[in-house]
Each structure stands twice: as C-alpha cells, then as structure tokens.
Amino acid sequence: MKKWIVGCLIAFGMASGALAAKSEFPLDKAPNLTNDMAALQNGAKLFVNYCLNCHSASFFRYNRLTELGLTERQIRDNLMFFSDRVGDQMRANIDPAQAKEWFGAQPPDLTLVARSRSGYTYPGRDYLYTLLRTYYRDDTKITGWNNLAFDSIGMPNPLWELQGERRPIIETVSTGHGETRILRGWEQVKPGTMSPAEFDRAVADLVAFMDWMSEPNQNQRVRLGVWVMIFLGVFTIVAWRLNAAYWKDVK
Known part of the structure; x- marks a missing residue:
C-alpha cells in the first residue's frame, strides 16, 4: 500500500494539476446513474478503495452517504478506513505538508472534479468516464502509463x-x-x-458517485425546476384568461 501511495505522489509531483488539463480526445458518453442507488453505492465503494488513498474529498462528509440508503454502521464498517467518526470529512491518509515538500504538489481534491471538468458541450462525467477507460501501457513514461484522453498524464492507472x-x-x-x-x-x-x-459498468458507477458527490442535491433541484416550470405555465394561462376577461368590455 505504501509503495502504491508513494508512486501516486511521484506521479502527481511530475504533473501538478493533472485533472485540470483540457482533453482534445473525443469523449465517450457516460451513462447518467445519479438516480440509481445501487450504482451510487458501488461507486462509493470503488471511490474509497481506489481513489481515497491519494485523493481527498474534503468538502464531503461520510454521513452524507446515508442519502444513498446506507446506514451509519454500514458506512463505518465498510467505507471508513482513515477516520473514526462518521461525521468526518473524506480525507486521504497523506500528510499534505510532507507531500508538498517532497514532490512539489498535492494530489487534487476530487469533491468537485465532476463539475470543474464540465465543458460547454459535455458534462464532467463524460470526461472522467473517458479518462478512466483510456489508460494504456507506455514504457517511455516514468509511471509506465499513458492516457488517450490526457496525453502524458502524470497519474498512473488506479484501476489497472x-x-x-x-x-x-x-x-x-x-x-x-x-x-x-x-x-x-x-x-x-x-x-x-x-x-x-x-x-x-464499474467505471460508470464510480463516475456516477463522483458526479453525485459534486452536487448531492442536483436531482432534487431538477425535480423542483420541473414543478416550477409547470406552475409558471399554468399561471401564464390563468393570467392570460384574466387579462382577456378584464378588457373584454373596454372599447
């Protein structure tokens, strides 16, 4: 485990801000699974096992996973490796000061990465879905890995x-x-x-969790928006008919 963490830190020291680079590779369409509780639960499991070793999600707390149908006991027994309290933030077990001193950069926080990677024509989940599925072996790179969506990426393939x-x-x-x-x-x-x-499918679940984590209330916001538009539509018809009734006798 320690060797794997050190390898990730070396990679991130070579390419600071790797996830912020722009991709020119055609992106695949990621399935939208933010309403699929089973997919989100599996994505949370993959996230804590394969991402949380190096990356933090410090703007997100473990107890919010109860919104995915998990109990606090399930969260504590299966998804918490570096914290003792279910109300703690999801932080990686890496000393940020030492990481910055040794390698010159810290692995980026992933709480909002699905939103920050959104473009004008695609959502951030498309970029993450493509990135995690287009790794390939490249012996010319110090990490032994490269990526079609992010050429010369510093991060090795976490799901190899x-x-x-x-x-x-x-x-x-x-x-x-x-x-x-x-x-x-x-x-x-x-x-x-x-x-x-x-x-x-596993990558789709992981990306869905990261998409949901970046804005847990997004589905509620969309549903509320639909009802607001319906109300405005009905109110417009009522106002139009009242206006016609008010002016019908005015010459």
Whole structure:
C-alpha cells in the first residue's frame, strides 16, 4: 500500500494539476446513474478503495452517504478506513505538508472534479468516464502509463488490476490539414479481474458517485425546476384568461 501511495505522489509531483488539463480526445458518453442507488453505492465503494488513498474529498462528509440508503454502521464498517467518526470529512491518509515538500504538489481534491471538468458541450462525467477507460501501457513514461484522453498524464492507472493492460490500435489517416490519428479499437495485453463490459459498468458507477458527490442535491433541484416550470405555465394561462376577461368590455 505504501509503495502504491508513494508512486501516486511521484506521479502527481511530475504533473501538478493533472485533472485540470483540457482533453482534445473525443469523449465517450457516460451513462447518467445519479438516480440509481445501487450504482451510487458501488461507486462509493470503488471511490474509497481506489481513489481515497491519494485523493481527498474534503468538502464531503461520510454521513452524507446515508442519502444513498446506507446506514451509519454500514458506512463505518465498510467505507471508513482513515477516520473514526462518521461525521468526518473524506480525507486521504497523506500528510499534505510532507507531500508538498517532497514532490512539489498535492494530489487534487476530487469533491468537485465532476463539475470543474464540465465543458460547454459535455458534462464532467463524460470526461472522467473517458479518462478512466483510456489508460494504456507506455514504457517511455516514468509511471509506465499513458492516457488517450490526457496525453502524458502524470497519474498512473488506479484501476489497472480491474481492467488489465491494453494497447490502443491507432490508425494514422492523411487529411487536407495533415495527418490525424484515429482510434480503431483496443488489444487486451493482460486480462484484469473484470471483463471489459464489467469494467465499463464499474467505471460508470464510480463516475456516477463522483458526479453525485459534486452536487448531492442536483436531482432534487431538477425535480423542483420541473414543478416550477409547470406552475409558471399554468399561471401564464390563468393570467392570460384574466387579462382577456378584464378588457373584454373596454372599447
């Protein structure tokens, strides 16, 4: 565990602010599972097991996981490794001062990453979904990993045991503006503990949890917005008819 944490810190020291970089790779559409309680519970489990070792979610507290249908006992027994109280913030078990002194950068907080990675034409979950599924082995990098969505990424593949090792099949096509590299598929070099379909679903669950964590009230906000629009629509019709009745005898 310690070696894995140190490896992550070295990677983040090489690429400060890795998650803030802009992707030019075509993004895959992530399924919206923020209303799926089973998916969110599985995503929370993946987050604390594979992300919380290096990253914190310091703007989020464990007890908010009760909104996903979990009891405080379930949270304490299954999802808390670095804290004793269920009301604590989700912080990584890394000394921030030492991480900054040793490597020059701290692993970024992931509480709001799904919102901060949103663009004009895509939600942040699309970027995260694509990023976590496009890692491949690259011996020219010090971490041994690279990423199609984030070229020369400093973070190694946190889910490599689940996904295994893959190699992208890239075709170079000549166009009027030069040469373009097109992804034609993937070649599985070493199998992981999950099949490709199972891994894609696991990543979808993890991304859904990160999306929900960035704004736990988003679904309630959308539902409230729908009712507000319905009210305004009905009120508009009533006001229109009252206006017609008021002015009907005015010449």
